[in-house]
Amino acid sequence: xxxxxxxxxxxxxxxxxxxxxxxxxxxxxxxxxxxxxxxxxxxxxxxxxxxxxxxxxxxxxxxxxxxxxxxxxxxxxxxxxxxxxxxxxxxxxxxxxxxxxxxxxxxxxxxxxxxxxxxxxxxxxxxxxxxxxxxxxxxxxxxxxxxxxxxxxxxxxxxxxxxxxxxxxxxxxxxxxxxxxxxxxxxxxxxxxxxxxxxxxxxxxxxxxxxxxxxxxxxxxxxxxxxxxxxxxxxxxxxxxxxxxxxxxxxxxxxxxxxxxxxxxxxxxxxxxxxxxxxxxxxxxxxxxxxxxxxxxxxxxxxxxxxxxxxxxxxxxxxxxxxxxxxxxxxxxxxxxxxxxxxxxxxxxxxxxxxxxxxxxxxxxxxxxxxxxxxxxxxxxxxxxxxxxxxxxxxxxxxx
Numbered sequence: 001x002x003x004x005x006x007x008x009x010x011x012x013x014x015x016x017x018x019x020x021x022x023x024x025x026x027x028x029x030x031x032x033x034x035x036x037x038x039x040x041x042x043x044x045x046x047x048x049x050x051x052x053x054x055x056x057x058x059x060x061x062x063x064x065x066x067x068x069x070x071x072x073x074x075x076x077x078x079x080x081x082x083x084x085x086x087x088x089x090x091x092x093x094x095x096x097x098x099x100x101x102x103x104x105x106x107x108x109x110x111x112x113x114x115x116x117x118x119x120x121x122x123x124x125x126x127x128x129x130x131x132x133x134x135x136x137x138x139x140x141x142x143x144x145x146x147x148x149x150x151x152x153x154x155x156x157x158x159x160x161x162x163x164x165x166x167x168x169x170x171x172x173x174x175x176x177x178x179x180x181x182x183x184x185x186x187x188x189x190x191x192x193x194x195x196x197x198x199x200x201x202x203x204x205x206x207x208x209x210x211x212x213x214x215x216x217x218x219x220x221x222x223x224x225x226x227x228x229x230x231x232x233x234x235x236x237x238x239x240x241x242x243x244x245x246x247x248x249x250x251x252x253x254x255x256x257x258x259x260x261x262x263x264x265x266x267x268x269x270x271x272x273x274x275x276x277x278x279x280x281x282x283x284x285x286x287x288x289x290x291x292x293x294x295x296x297x298x299x300x301x302x303x304x305x306x307x308x309x310x311x312x313x314x315x316x317x318x319x320x321x322x323x324x325x326x327x328x329x330x331x332x333x334x335x336x337x338x339x340x341x342x343x344x345x346x347x348x349x350x351x352x353x354x355x356x357x358x359x360x361x362x363x364x365x366x367x368x369x370x371x372x373x374x375x376x377x378x379x380x381x382x383x384x385x386x387x388x389x390x391x392x393x394x395x396x397x398x399x400x
Contacts, residue, residue, distance in 0.1 A: 005293050005382075014383055023352030024388045028298075029168065029196055029331050029379030030356045031218040031225060035285055038278040042224065045274040058273050065273070068280040072229050075287055076213065077204040081262035082237075084230040085276055089195050090118050092214035092230035095266045096191070097122055099240035100160070105131035107159045112137055112145045112174060114167035114320075114366045116193050123162070132159070136365055137179075143170070143320030143366075147178035154186045161188050166196035169363045169375055171302055171328035172320035173201070180209030189236065195219055198229070199286050200295045200330060211236040220298075220330075220381065221286060223279035226272050232263045242266060294382045298330030301380040301389060305332045308393045314338065314400045318375050320366075330380040333358075336400055341374040344399070351395055 014020055019033035049057040069083045086092040097119075103109075109123050113136050123134045138149040145163060161183045165176045176192055183190035191212040197203055199220030205213055213231040217223025232240070242249065242259070248269035250259045259265055303323070309315045314337035321328040336344055341357040348355055356377040360367045367373070378392060 005290060005297075010297075010382060017383055020383060023354055024384075024391050025354050026378040026380065026384065026388065026392060027354050027356045028220055028381040028383070029377065032199075032220060032222045032381055033383060034224060034278065035222055035282060037281040037285070038222070038224065041281045042274045042278040045277050049274070054273075061273060061277060064280060065276055068276060068283060071280065071283045071287060075203065075283060076198075076229075076231060077206050078231050079234065081264075082205075082231055082234055084232070084263040084266045085271065085279075086214075086228040086230050086266065087226055087272070089193070089214050089216040089228050092228045092266070093119055093191070093193070093212075094122060095242065096212050096214075096230070096232060096240065097126075098243040099266075100189070101239070101241075103127060103130035103132040103159060106157055107132040108157050109134045109160045109162065110137055110150065110153055110158055111135070111161075111365070112163045112179075113139050113143070113369060114164050114169070114172065114174070114363050115162060116164045116168065116195070117361045117364050119162060119164070119191075119193060120364060123160075137161075142322040142325060143172055144326075145174045145179060147175060147182050150179060151182045151185075154182070154188065158186070158188050160191065162191045162193070164193040164195075164363075166194075166200065166329045166331070167320070167363055167366065168196065168331075169358050169366060169372075169377065170318065170320040170333050171299075171306075171331045173327055173329050175326070176208050176210070180207075184209040189239075196329060196331070199282075199291065200298060202292050202295075205231055205233070217279045217282065221279075221282050222381075223282040224275040226275045227279040230263060230266060232266070234262075237261075237263065237265075240265075246270075295330070296327075297382040298380045298384075299327055301384050301386065302328065302330045302332050302378075304386060305378060305380070305389045305392070308389055309334055309396070312336075312393060312397055312400060315396065318370070318372060332378045332380075333375040334378075335374075335376060336396055339399065341376040344376050347399060348392075348395055353392055353395055355392075 016036040073080045189211045192210045194215040198215040211233045217227035218225045249265045318333040345357040359374040
């Protein structure tokens with residue numbers, strides 16, 4: 001929608017989010033709060049399962065699940081047959097990476113410095129087994145991936161380019177489209193981890209020129225845990241051979257296995273249907289809103305938070321990115337002198353202020369490059385207000 005989101009609309013969105021009554025939620029990058037419509041959809045389907053049986057209930061809502069795929073495709077400018085419903089971002093990524101041809105000795109995977117630790121672990125294990133390598137794309141001074149430097153790394157040995165678009169440990173937003181331009185020109189497969197992007201910034205897989213994009217549903221999209229969306233470009237799908245299949249993704253007929261010819265070859269016949277119906281409501285909500293403006297609200301709150309925290313003795317800020325070059329995300333990374341980040345998270349939770357905390361395993365290359373062992377992390381949504389920033393700041397001042 002092109003109209004600006006009004007204060008009344010924001011108030012309605014907040015009123016329809018029951019979790020806001022439980023405290024100050026500043027962990028939307030971990031898992032945001034479900035809208036009332038998603039909760040109602042989940043409860044309604046569980047009731048239906050109890051009444052008619054889970055298998056029967058699943059058949060009754062098959063059209064709703066297909067409608068979810070259609071809406072998800074619309075959300076990221078894809079085709080419906082390029083969308084699969086998954087249980088987590090990790091399962092989405094792992095299923096695709098396991099389906100790719102095995103690495104050969106001397107081949108290279110190129111990753112951004114902020115690559116998500118789970119993705120990186122899979123890359124490193126595969127590379128070690130094959131005698132291949134995982135190499136880091138150089139960064140600009142502000143920490144963002146350098147697409148020009150990436151272009152200079154390309155040769156016939158490069159098998160894959162992978163980017164975590166919005167890192168989990170800072171307010172950085174990488175230029176995923178610039179990386180996609182390099183990958184497309186070189187004909188190298190390109191995977192985007194959009195876990196922090198979906199629901200916070202507009203996502204257009206055509207403009208990004210990626211072959212694979214994955215995101216958990218629980219973050220800024222505000223879906224339930226246990227849900228995720230997977231996009232696989234149709235032309236790339238033909239290069240993927242699933243590591244395993246079931247009766248839904250590859251049914252046997254007359255002794256012949258018929259592998260699905262769409263992204264649903266990565267789905268299974270067993271799924272948490274109630275959660276998927278909850279995700280459907282969250283996707284509907286995202287489509288009804290101006291995602292770009294919602295992201296601007298989050299970013300503005302994060303900017304105000306950085307300014308406020310900078311005035312607190314003992315606070316060190318650890319964000320990347322540069323607003324003079326491009327926007328930052330709704331994530332603010334910091335530490336408070338004398339407090340371990342994980343312990344700080346727990347202390348704030350006792351005051352009903354809920355934040356996140358990340359250690360080296362989440363973004364190992366970037367954390368180690370910057371000499372960080374862990375960081376406290378607050379992540380904003382359009383559900384938050386400037387009052388939340390002040391409540392956090394006052395709590396940190398008292399703890400300091």
